[in-house]
Amino acid sequence: MFETDRLQLRAIREADFEKVLALWNDPRVQKMMSRDFVVPSGGDEQFRAGLLSALLFVIIETKDSHEFVGVTFLRLFDLQKKNRDAMLGLAFLPEFWGKGYATEVVRFIVDYAFEQLALHRVSLAVYGNNTAAIRVYNKVGFVQEVVQRKANWIDGKWQDVIWMAVLDEDWEASRKDDLKIVS
Ligand SMILES: CC(C)(COP(=O)(O)OP(=O)(O)OC[C@H]1O[C@@H](n2cnc3c(N)ncnc32)[C@H](O)[C@@H]1OP(=O)(O)O)[C@@H](O)C(=O)NCCC(=O)NCCS
Numbered sequence: 476m477f478e479t480d481r482l483q484l485r486a487i488r489e490a491d492f493e494k495v496l497a498l499w500n501d502p503r504v505q506k507m508m509s510r511d512f513v514v515p516s517g518g519d520e521q522f523r524a525g526l527l528s529a530l531l532f533v534i535i536e537t538k539d540s541h542e543f544v545g546v547t548f549l550r551l552f553d554l555q556k557k558n559r560d561a562m563l564g565l566a567f568l569p570e571f572w573g574k575g576y577a578t579e580v581v582r583f584i585v586d587y588a589f590e591q592l593a594l595h596r597v598s599l600a601v602y603g604n605n606t607a608a609i610r611v612y613n614k615v616g617f618v619q620e621v622v623q624r625k626a627n628w629i630d631g632k633w634q635d636v637i638w639m640a641v642l643d644e645d646w647e648a649s650r651k652d653d654l655k656i657v658s
Contacts, residue, residue, distance in 0.1 A: 480579060481579065482579060483536050483541075484533040488534075492518065493518075495546055498567075506630070507602060508566055510636070530551040547581075560640075565577060577608070577611045581615045595643050596643070598639070601637050602634045603637060617641045619639050
């Protein structure tokens with residue numbers, strides 16, 4: 476189990492699948508996570524297998540009251556293995572948005588990805604209207620690399636799909652800068 480200031484990140488248990496499914500079935504969440512049709516899912520075997528096949532998939536809870544906040548994950552697809560390039564995902568229940576939790580979690584996961592998992596890149600795709608997520612990723616050091624223009628249809632409009640990444644060397648440099656500020 477991992478801990479940040481206010482949260483704990485732990486392995487998924489049998490009883491969590493329903494909560495993760497409910498999170499996914501919230502249209503405010505699913506439309507920001509998927510390029511597919513946004514429709515309710517019954518959570519079949521493929522859904523479960525998808526969660527379990529991630530390099531890292533954790534349930535996020537509040538430290539004090541153990542409330543289910545959401546999930547975060549790193550996926551290392553076969554074609555990305557040689558280059559140690561994992562895809563980051565995260566989603567929180569809307570009642571927990573705007574408390575700084577995503578910033579706390581993404582900082583932890585990026586540190587963990589480079590320090591413990593020996594990754595070279597952490598990549599992600601975010602939709603152009605996802606202002607909160609883009610703000611979080613910028614704060615943590617992700618850099619925009621590619622924009623697929625008007626590539627995803629959300630709420631009656633085309634949105635850009637923005638690819639962002641942070642490299643191990645960017646992360647090293649930012650840590651050295653932090654040390655300089657402290658010393
Ligand atoms: C994206 C998501 C994880 C963000 O979580 P969160 O805990 O609310 O994020 P934080 O509170 O750490 O930070 C959000 C930042 O965006 C800013 N923000 C939020 N909405 C904003 C808006 N409409 N315009 C400008 N800034 C906005 C906040 O002020 C905050 O920045 P600050 O710390 O500098 O003030 C959450 O909204 C979510 O689960 N969304 C649905 C799933 C999703 O989008 N996943 C990401 C897919 S790429």
